[in-house]
Amino acid sequence: MATETADEERRSGADGGDDDGLIAQRAREAIRNPGDAYQFLFYVVTAFFLVTTLFPFYWLLVLALTPGDRMTDIGLLPNGFNPASFVEMFQRLPFHVYMFNSIVIALTTTVIVLLVASFAGYAFGRLQFRGKTALLLVLLAISYFPPAAFIIPLFQFFTGNVEILTLPAVGTISSPNWFNTPGAMVTPFSALFLPLSIFILTTFYSQIPDGLEDAARVEGATRIGALFRVIIPLSAPGVATAGVLTFIGVYNEFFISFLMTDGQAQNWAPIVWGVVNYQGQYQAFYNLMAAASIVGVLPVVILVVIAQERIVSGLTAGALKE
Amino acid sequence: MGDVILEHVTKRYADITAVDDMNLDIRDGEFVTLVGPSGCGKSTTLETIAGLTIPSEGQITIAGDDVTTKPPKDRDIAMVFQNIALFPHMDVHDNMSFGLRLRDFDSEEIDRRVERAAEILQIEELVDRMPDELSGGQRQRVAIGRAIVREPLANLDAKLRVHMRTELQRLHKELDTTIVYVTHDQAEAMTMSDRIAVMNEGHLQQIAPPLVCYDEPANLFVAGFIGSPSMNLVEGQVESGQIRTQGFDVDFDPGQVPELAAGDDVTVGVRPEDVYPAETASELANPTRRIRARTDVLEPMGDEIFVYLVLRGEDASGAQAATTDTAAARGSDELLMSVEPDSDLAGDEDIEVVLDRRKIHVFDTETGDAVCHDILRSEAMGGEPAGPAGGS
Numbered sequence: 001m002a003t004e005t006a007d008e009e010r011r012s013g014a015d016g017g018d019d020d021g022l023i024a025q026r027a028r029e030a031i032r033n034p035g036d037a038y039q040f041l042f043y044v045v046t047a048f049f050l051v052t053t054l055f056p057f058y059w060l061l062v063l064a065l066t067p068g069d070r071m072t073d074i075g076l077l078p079n080g081f082n083p084a085s086f087v088e089m090f091q092r093l094p095f096h097v098y099m100f101n102s103i104v105i106a107l108t109t110t111v112i113v114l115l116v117a118s119f120a121g122y123a124f125g126r127l128q129f130r131g132k133t134a135l136l137l138v139l140l141a142i143s144y145f146p147p148a149a150f151i152i153p154l155f156q157f158f159t160g161n162v163e164i165l166t167l168p169a170v171g172t173i174s175s176p177n178w179f180n181t182p183g184a185m186v187t188p189f190s191a192l193f194l195p196l197s198i199f200i201l202t203t204f205y206s207q208i209p210d211g212l213e214d215a216a217r218v219e220g221a222t223r224i225g226a227l228f229r230v231i232i233p234l235s236a237p238g239v240a241t242a243g244v245l246t247f248i249g250v251y252n253e254f255f256i257s258f259l260m261t262d263g264q265a266q267n268w269a270p271i272v273w274g275v276v277n278y279q280g281q282y283q284a285f286y287n288l289m290a291a292a293s294i295v296g297v298l299p300v301v302i303l304v305v306i307a308q309e310r311i312v313s314g315l316t317a318g319a320l321k322e
Numbered sequence: 323m324g325d326v327i328l329e330h331v332t333k334r335y336a337d338i339t340a341v342d343d344m345n346l347d348i349r350d351g352e353f354v355t356l357v358g359p360s361g362c363g364k365s366t367t368l369e370t371i372a373g374l375t376i377p378s379e380g381q382i383t384i385a386g387d388d389v390t391t392k393p394p395k396d397r398d399i400a401m402v403f404q405n406i407a408l409f410p411h412m413d414v415h416d417n418m419s420f421g422l423r424l425r426d427f428d429s430e431e432i433d434r435r436v437e438r439a440a441e442i443l444q445i446e447e448l449v450d451r452m453p454d455e456l457s458g459g460q461r462q463r464v465a466i467g468r469a470i471v472r473e474p475l476a477n478l479d480a481k482l483r484v485h486m487r488t489e490l491q492r493l494h495k496e497l498d499t500t501i502v503y504v505t506h507d508q509a510e511a512m513t514m515s516d517r518i519a520v521m522n523e524g525h526l527q528q529i530a531p532p533l534v535c536y537d538e539p540a541n542l543f544v545a546g547f548i549g550s551p552s553m554n555l556v557e558g559q560v561e562s563g564q565i566r567t568q569g570f571d572v573d574f575d576p577g578q579v580p581e582l583a584a585g586d587d588v589t590v591g592v593r594p595e596d597v598y599p600a601e602t603a604s605e606l607a608n609p610t611r612r613i614r615a616r617t618d619v620l621e622p623m624g625d626e627i628f629v630y631l632v633l634r635g636e637d638a639s640g641a642q643a644a645t646t647d648t649a650a651a652r653g654s655d656e657l658l659m660s661v662e663p664d665s666d667l668a669g670d671e672d673i674e675v676v677l678d679r680r681k682i683h684v685f686d687t688e689t690g691d692a693v694c695h696d697i698l699r700s701e702a703m704g705g706e707p708a709g710p711a712g713g714s
Binding site for chain 2: 209211212214215216217218219220221222223225229230233234
């Protein structure tokens with residue numbers, strides 16, 4: 001039995017050496033030089049990633065440059081060259097106002113989230129208290145809730161239809177009517193994006209040595225003072241990460257933004273509403289929608305470039321200033 | 323800061339008691355060192371004084387002000403951390419001025435004080451550097467600088483030397499401020515402090531000037547901890563007129579040392595420098611009887627030689643001989659002796675040694691508390707007083 005197997009092996013080995021296909025040869029080379037195989041795989045994966053992420057942008061550009069009356073049968077190149085759509089999009093709709101709305105809402109949410117998540121991250125990361133693990137688990141569970149599950153109660157609430165309580169002297173107190181205001185978006189966004197930031201900041205804050213916080217407190221800072229003067233500056237990469245993720249998330253948010261405003265630029269409608277509004281009842285300006293999408297992405301691109309530089313410089317130069 | 327008083331301070335964590343019923347009275351301007359092995363509660367004690375830890379029980383008073391539950395910022399204290407703890411994101415100037423900026427000093431005053439402190443600590447040229455560009459010693463100086471800028475520094479001499487110990491002692495002298503220092507190094511504690519507080523397992527063992535802790539240790543722990551090499555500690559029993567141990571007997575006059583009652587289990591302690599070869603016994607006013615021993619290992623230190631002795635289990639003049647085997651089983655048949663460097667002792671040599679009766683410490687084996695620090699009371703009383711008033 002044993003000799004048989006050995007014989008077979010020898011035979012197949014000999015066969016392989018003589019005349020086998022290209023694949024078998026490659027396989028043998030790859031086994032001998034695993035580094036080459038890994039490098040090859042790296043190129044494949046990178047190429048795949050680049051194509052899947054960048055092609056949609058290229059396609060948007062193709063659409064944006066194609067004149068509006070030639071929108072059918074578009075290949076890999078635009079049917080014509082019409083950069084004027086980048087101007088026309090602003091003439092047809094005040095797209096810059098939509099962008100402004102989105103940026104204001106995203107910035108406000110980011111500030112609120114970073115502030116609240118900093119306190120929560122400090123507590124979870126640096127203090128010992130009963131029920132900490134349970135609370136973190138609850139937070140994790142809530143972060144998995146789909147936002148759609150909240151939308152009907154949220155809509156009822158922010159359109160002033162919920163009676164909170166009735167006082168004999170004052171009368172009935174209802175929920176605020178925040179439809180068409182930033183509050184109706186910033187509030188639920190903050191709640192939805194908090195868990196992620198809390199988890200990020202908890203990790204970062206927990207890694208700052210106790211001695212530094214103690215030193216700040218002995219020197220005369222309160223716990224909150226030490227948080228803002230020492231712990232947060234030293235966790236700058238983490239704060240930047242949490243902030244960028246929150247900003248991008250809110251900036252791109254569609255579902256709640258779409259339902260909490262009526263789509264008018266003056267009513268705090270965000271970018272998604274702006275893009276959708278190029279679509280009329282009888283006509284859709286696909287080239288303008290594509291142009292608006294490209295313009296709308298620019299702030300995020302700029303932010304990521306800047307933030308990344310900050311993060312890298314913070315890590316390397318040790319130049320984080322208070 | 324002024325005087326610091328700890329009364330019945332206890333700190334309990336979930337599973338351990340870090341500090342147990344600590345009473346400490348630190349006078350204004352005093353340099354007190356908390357010393358003990360790691361885990362003895364000295365750092366926790368310091369943290370309760372600083373306000374970084376709130377004690378479970380007890381009261382802490384600084385300059386007459388009950389600060390037990392006050393946050394650190396309301397205590398007017400400064401602290402140099404064992405791990406230095408400079409803020410890595412600030413340069414030296416910002417590190418040193420951190421506390422001043424929190425207290426809203428105006429920028430001119432801040433600059434003046436930082437400059438002055440930097441001058442005293444000889445780190446003027448470093449004020450623009452970041453902490454990670456400094457050497458260990460420079461970081462220590464910056465940490466000290468951060469602690470002292472909140473004091474008016476006008477009358478300080480800029481004459482600090484290289485070593486942290488010296489710097490601290492000098493600063494203490496010039497600042498005239500209360501300093502509480504924490505270390506596990508008994509030599510550091512001995513050399514720097516006005517008084518040292520020896521701690522073990524959360525309990526204060528003794529607080530006294532360094533030489534008192536050395537000459538009159540309050541219990542077995544202090545006796546073993548203070549002094550390097552450690553005191554020889556040998557278990558034995560009091561009989562009428564003598565203390566009998568496995569390795570040797572020490573006789574005393576029961577009338578002069580009434581604390582020693584026959585039948586007591588005691589531990590005899592004698593420091594290596596109080597053990598003498600018999601031939602030099604003539605230098606001693608009150609040597610014990612000769613003890614037969616065999617030299618084992620010699621450790622020449624330069625200024626002295628440490629000689630490890632194995633006792634041969636019989637008193638030179640004694641009638642009864644205990645076998646070395648039983649002594650070895652007890653593990654208490656060894657003595658460490660320190661002799662002059664010009665001694666001609668060699669290893670594996672049979673010799674006789676004597677102890678200085680005036681320097682024999684006796685402890686209650688069960689409680690560990692000191693019973694007496696010499697067994698020659700009348701002479702001692704005639705000579706120098708043996709009470710706690712001496713020492714320093």
